[in-house]
Amino acid sequence: MGRTQRANWKINIYAWLLLLPSLIFLILFTFYPVLQTVILSFHQADLGTPEPFFNGGENYRQMLEDEVFWKVLTNNLWFALGTVPTSMALGLAMALFANKVLRGKGFIRTAYFYPTVVPMIAVANIWLFIYTPEYGALSHVMEWFGQREMNWLGDKTNVMFAMIFMVIWKEAGYFMIFYLAGLQNISKELYESASMDGARPWTVFRRVTFPLLMPTTMFVMIIAFTNSFKLVDHLVIMTKGGPDNASNLLLYYIYETAFSFWDQGMASALTIVMVALLLLVAALQFFGLDKKIHYN
Amino acid sequence: MRKVVKSLFSVLVGMALITGCSSGNAPSSGSQAGTGSEAKTGSGTATAGGNTELTFFYPVAVGGPLTKIVDGMAEEFNKQNPEITVKPVYTGSYQDTTTKIQAAVQGKTPPDVAVMLSTELYTMLDMDAIIPLDDFIAKDGGNEYANDFFPAFMANSQSEGKTYSIPFQRSTIVLYYNKDAFKEVGLDPEKPPQNWDELIQYAEKLKKDGRAGVEIPTSGFASWMFQAFALQNGKNLMSEDGKKVFFDTPENVEALQLWVDLAKKHKVMPEGVIEWATVPSDFLEGKTAMMYHTTGNLTNVKNNAKFDFGVAFLPARKGFASPTGGGNFYMFKGTEAKKQEAAWKFIRFMTEPERAAQWSIDTGYVAARKSAYETEKMKQYVQDFPAATVARDQLEYADAELSTHNNGKVTKILNDGLQSVITGQSQPAAALKKAQEEAEKALAPFNK
Numbered sequence: 001m002g003r004t005q006r007a008n009w010k011i012n013i014y015a016w017l018l019l020l021p022s023l024i025f026l027i028l029f030t031f032y033p034v035l036q037t038v039i040l041s042f043h044q045a046d047l048g049t050p051e052p053f054f055n056g057g058e059n060y061r062q063m064l065e066d067e068v069f070w071k072v073l074t075n076n077l078w079f080a081l082g083t084v085p086t087s088m089a090l091g092l093a094m095a096l097f098a099n100k101v102l103r104g105k106g107f108i109r110t111a112y113f114y115p116t117v118v119p120m121i122a123v124a125n126i127w128l129f130i131y132t133p134e135y136g137a138l139s140h141v142m143e144w145f146g147q148r149e150m151n152w153l154g155d156k157t158n159v160m161f162a163m164i165f166m167v168i169w170k171e172a173g174y175f176m177i178f179y180l181a182g183l184q185n186i187s188k189e190l191y192e193s194a195s196m197d198g199a200r201p202w203t204v205f206r207r208v209t210f211p212l213l214m215p216t217t218m219f220v221m222i223i224a225f226t227n228s229f230k231l232v233d234h235l236v237i238m239t240k241g242g243p244d245n246a247s248n249l250l251l252y253y254i255y256e257t258a259f260s261f262w263d264q265g266m267a268s269a270l271t272i273v274m275v276a277l278l279l280l281v282a283a284l285q286f287f288g289l290d291k292k293i294h295y296n
Numbered sequence: 297m298r299k300v301v302k303s304l305f306s307v308l309v310g311m312a313l314i315t316g317c318s319s320g321n322a323p324s325s326g327s328q329a330g331t332g333s334e335a336k337t338g339s340g341t342a343t344a345g346g347n348t349e350l351t352f353f354y355p356v357a358v359g360g361p362l363t364k365i366v367d368g369m370a371e372e373f374n375k376q377n378p379e380i381t382v383k384p385v386y387t388g389s390y391q392d393t394t395t396k397i398q399a400a401v402q403g404k405t406p407p408d409v410a411v412m413l414s415t416e417l418y419t420m421l422d423m424d425a426i427i428p429l430d431d432f433i434a435k436d437g438g439n440e441y442a443n444d445f446f447p448a449f450m451a452n453s454q455s456e457g458k459t460y461s462i463p464f465q466r467s468t469i470v471l472y473y474n475k476d477a478f479k480e481v482g483l484d485p486e487k488p489p490q491n492w493d494e495l496i497q498y499a500e501k502l503k504k505d506g507r508a509g510v511e512i513p514t515s516g517f518a519s520w521m522f523q524a525f526a527l528q529n530g531k532n533l534m535s536e537d538g539k540k541v542f543f544d545t546p547e548n549v550e551a552l553q554l555w556v557d558l559a560k561k562h563k564v565m566p567e568g569v570i571e572w573a574t575v576p577s578d579f580l581e582g583k584t585a586m587m588y589h590t591t592g593n594l595t596n597v598k599n600n601a602k603f604d605f606g607v608a609f610l611p612a613r614k615g616f617a618s619p620t621g622g623g624n625f626y627m628f629k630g631t632e633a634k635k636q637e638a639a640w641k642f643i644r645f646m647t648e649p650e651r652a653a654q655w656s657i658d659t660g661y662v663a664a665r666k667s668a669y670e671t672e673k674m675k676q677y678v679q680d681f682p683a684a685t686v687a688r689d690q691l692e693y694a695d696a697e698l699s700t701h702n703n704g705k706v707t708k709i710l711n712d713g714l715q716s717v718i719t720g721q722s723q724p725a726a727a728l729k730k731a732q733e734e735a736e737k738a739l740a741p742f743n744k
Contacts, residue, residue, distance in 0.1 A: 047422040047702055048741030068712075132574060133566060134506070134583055154515070154569030156719045242515055243569040243715035259395045260704035262419070 041268035052265065059269035069270070071245050072253045075160065079249060080228040082164035083171065088220055090168065091175030092213070096205075098176065099183045109180070116174040124237035127166045128153075131238075153239050156246040163234065163247055171227065175220050182216035183209070214293040221289075222282050229278060250274050348638045350382045353410035355393035355623060358659070359576055359596035365658050373645050380638045382409075390623065394419075397628075401425040406628035409639040411464055414452035414624045415699035415707075418538045421455065422701060422742075426626050428458040432640045444649075444665045446688075448620050451696035455537070461624035462643050463664035465655075467590040468618040468687045468694050469524050471611065472597060475604040477502055477585040488608035489586075492528075492554055495611040499564035502585035509564030511584040512555065514718050516572030519710045520621055521588060523698050524610055525551035527617035533710075538700040539742050541735045543710060544728040551613075552724035556717055569715055590621060591687035594660025598681070607683035609690050616693040622661065653677075662687045700735075701742040709734045 041059055045052035063069050094112045101108055115123070130137045131152040142150050152162040186209065194204045232251045235241055241248030241256070248256075254274065258267035352370065356362040363386045370384040387393040390413050400406050401423060412420075420426045433442050442450070442459065449463040475485035481501045489495040499509025512521050523533055529547040534540060542548070558565040579587045580600050588610065597605060609616045625643045627636060645651070649667040653674040656663035668674055669688065678684050700706045713731035716722045722730075 046741075047419060050422075050424065132571075133568075134578070135581065149566060151566060151568035154571070154719070155567075156721060240515065242711075243719045244712045244721060246719070256704075256708070259398070260391070260708065261702065262398065262423070262704065 037268045037271055040265055041272050043265045043268075045265040045268075046261070046263040055265070059265050060273075062266065063269060063273070068245055068248070068253065072248050072250050075246070075248060076229060076250045078160060079164060079167075079231070080225060082160070083167045083228050084221065084224040087168045087171040088175055088217070088224055090172035091220065092179050092217075094172060094176040095179030095183055096209075099180060109176075112173045112176050114173065115170045116177075120233040121237060123166075123170060124234045127162075127234070128238050131162055153247075154243060156243055159239060159243065159247045163231075163239070166234065167228075167231065171224065175224065178216050178220050178223075179213065182213045186212045214289075218285060218289050218293060222285055225281055225285075226278055229274060348380045348634055350380065350408040350635060350639055350642060352382050352384045352642070353387045353393055353397055353407040353412075354384060355387055355390045355411060357390050357622075358590060358592040359573075360593075360599070360659065362659060365655070369646060369651065369655075373642055376645070377638075377641065380641065382642055398423065398425070401628065404630060406630060408628070408631050408635050409642055410626050410628070411623040412461075412626050414449075414461060414463070414466070414620070414622065415697050415703055416626075417452060417455060417460055417699055418701045419703050420626065421460070425628055426460055427629055427636070428460055429462065429627065429640070430459055432636075433459060436640070436644060444667050446662075446664065446666065446691050448691045448694040448696070449662075449664050452620065452699055453624060461626045462647060463624050464622075464646060465592065465659070465661045466620060466622040466624075466664050467592045467661055468620055468690050469521065469588055469610055470591045470594075470618070470687050470690065471586060471608045472579055472589060472593075473586040473606050473608065474502075474579070474582065475606050477507070477582070477603075478606075485604070485606065488606060489611045491612050496558070496562055496564070499558065499586065500562060503564045507582060508566055508578070508584040509562075510558065510586040510588070511565060511570055511575050511578055512558070512588040513572040513575045514569045514715060517621075518714045518718075519698055519707050520619060522548075522552065522555070522710070522714055523619040524588070524617065525555060525613075527619060527695055528610065528613040528615065530614055532619075532695050533698050534700050536696075538703075539739060541700060541706060541710075541732065541739070543713070543735060544725070544732040548728055549725045552714070552717055552728065556724065559718070560720070568719060592622065592659060592661045594683065594687070595658060596660065598660070598683075605683075607686045609686065609693070616690065618690055618694050619697045620691070620694050621697050656684070660684075660687075662691065700739060702738045705738045706735045709738065 040052070042054060042056060043052045044055040044058065098105065098109050098112060118126075133139055133149055133151045133154070136152075138152065139150065150158070152158050190208050190212075191204065194208055199207070229249070230251055231249055232255060235247060235249060235252045236255075239247045241252050250270070251274065254267050254270045257263050257270060354366055366386075367384050370382045374381055385407070387396045387410075393410070394412055394416055397407060397410055397412060398419075406425065433439075445463050446466075449466050450459070453459050453461045453463065471488060473488050478485040478498075483498060483501060489498045495510065501509075503509040514521070519533075526533055526545075526548050529551045530545070531542065531547070533542055533548075535542075559567045575584070575587050575589055576593050576596060578584045579589075580597065580602075582603070591607075594607065610618050625646070627639050627643075631639070647665060649663075649665055649671055650673065652663040652665050652668035653671045655661060656668065656674070657677050663669060663674065669678070669685075698707065698710070709731050713722075713727040717724050717727045
């Protein structure tokens with residue numbers, strides 16, 4: 001007994017030693033900053049206070065009164081609602097097609113995946129041109145409908161749609177990859193027996209494919225949701241959160257608070273709120289949906 | 297699949313480049329150690345073999361090959377001063393540059409010298425990040441040097457009797473107009489609009505299908521444009537000490553009303569927010585007959601306009617006016633004395649009259665010093681291209697740019713208010729009142 005315990009202990013040490021390098025990095029660049037952020041969120045630390053001091057929940061209280069914060073939060077929820085289901089559905093549809101297609105498989109997959117590969121900043125610049133009023137690419141299309149002067153990014157009602165559309169374009173290809181992998185994991189026999197039973201394609205999809213893809217769907221859903229809170233580069237290039245915060249999202253507001261206003265206490269408090277929100281949603285998805293999922 | 301691998305590879309290369317860049321900053325700290333040990337061995341002969349390396353951050357906010365020009369100037373300096381090596385680092389837009397500098401200051405590795413918006417003065421002072429330059433000025437040229445700069449430019453450099461920055465890439469807003477379009481609709485191409493009423497009249501005449509009468513950018517520097525209208529209608533948006541703002545005066549409400557009316561009532565300007573960077577393209581493409589923009593774009597327009605164009609003072613109300621704009625040289629706390637000396641030498645070099653003249657010719661920015669306009673080079677240039685003096689002449693009517701404590705926040709508050717009016721969400725009076733209240737809140741800690 002004593003001997004096996006000692007052997008276990010040896011194995012454990014060995015494992016810890018192997019993990020040590022990444023653990024150090026994790027502590028240095030993840031846990032320590034997280035802790036610092038939590039602490040800072042209870043401090044007043046802005047340009048007006050050279051020496052930060054503890055102010056309890058003052059930052060959080062101010063946040064509740066901050067109109068821009070609420071605006072940004074609602075924007076973000078709309079943005080998530082606009083991007084997540086559509087880009088997932090599109091990703092699934094594309095995966096189904098790319099999985100079935102006989103000719104040019106590689107080409108089609110590459111074409112679908114391509115938006116994910118292009119650097120964020122380049123994407124933002126391309127779409128900036130597409131959305132330019134008067135002579136942008138989209139304006140030329142809109143001309144057929146007599147809507148040439150549509151100001152996509154400069155109008156409060158349009159700007160969110162414009163951003164959502166762009167993000168769906170960018171995300172769908174990324175999600176397709178996961179779905180493609182999911183599809184290829186479903187065993188062929190299921191389809192064979194389904195076709196023996198004379199099941200129609202729609203029934204096969206509803207009864208076989210979709211249920212077996214549920215683990216993938218949940219994974220993709222979590223990624224999609226967190227991504228919808230992580231958009232910041234496009235906003236920097238395309239709208240700066242404008243006009244009048246119409247396209248401002250939580251992470252960009254945090255960036256602004258931290259690096260344009262230099263209100264570090266408030267920025268930390270906002271960060272905590274965002275992380276808590278994401279954790280909550282991920283937890284709901286995990287524990288709520290996981291029960292309904294069939295794993296093969 | 298191969299493409300995916302390829303792209304992964306390019307991501308890796310990109311990351312290598314980024315780390316390469318960040319280690320590119322390292323030499324400054326490395327050389328700090330180097331010069332430190334030199335100082336120990338023989339401080340008396342510091343110039344003998346010691347090479348002082350300076351990191352120089354600078355932004356670009358207008359069209360044209362500006363990085364090339366600035367890098368070339370730094371190279372010239374290095375050639376003339378073998379004991380100093382200036383390393384210019386292009387740091388993006390003004391906003392990006394400020395962010396990078398402030399992050400560097402907080403990380404205790406500030407650049408040795410940088411060009412930053414002149415309006416960052418109070419923010420930098422609140423962060424205790426910059427040093428006053430009076431001693432350097434006193435030792436090297438004294439008032440003769442300082443007074444050679446246009447007073448309107450120096451207005452954003454000084455606080456409580458001290459000078460903290462030296463004007464460099466400075467500008468005012470000017471009116472660019474398409475002379476061919478003026479001729480086409482029967483307007484005299486030598487008579488640009490003189491006041492707000494004429495601005496509307498002319499723009500109405502100039503407007504046609506696919507061409508706006510006038511464009512005033514409302515994204516990026518909306519508050520700057522608004523400040524021009526406010527100044528034309530009476531007074532500036534902030535107090536001289538940067539602790540108070542005056543957003544919601546009746547004059548400002550009237551000014552904002554004019555701006556909205558151009559798009560909504562007179563229909564001579566596109567509706568919604570107009571992007572800062574696309575306005576010059578619109579002008580060059582003939583999509584707008586007139587534009588309000590920085591004189592920093594003058595050379596860009598000159599080189600790329602396929603039509604005859606003119607440059608004029610902004611149309612007046614109670615008087616002509618424009619805020620100044622652009623970037624100044626700053627020096628930072630926490631760098632060693634030897635580097636500060638070298639940085640000052642670099643600033644002196646960059647602002648020499650001959651060089652300021654050449655800089656103005658290459659870019660369109662106003663040469664910040666009066667004596668630059670006395671150089672042969674400049675006289676010659678101005679003779680062939682009189683538009684180059686418009687921005688300088690307008691300086692007589694110019695005033696300091698909006699600059700307050702907590703500047704980032706105050707400016708955003710005003711910008712948000714302006715954009716909410718421009719996009720039709722609120723009325724000028726209400727929006728400015730709200731902006732005033734919020735700005736007062738943001739300034740409260742500095743008024744204790």
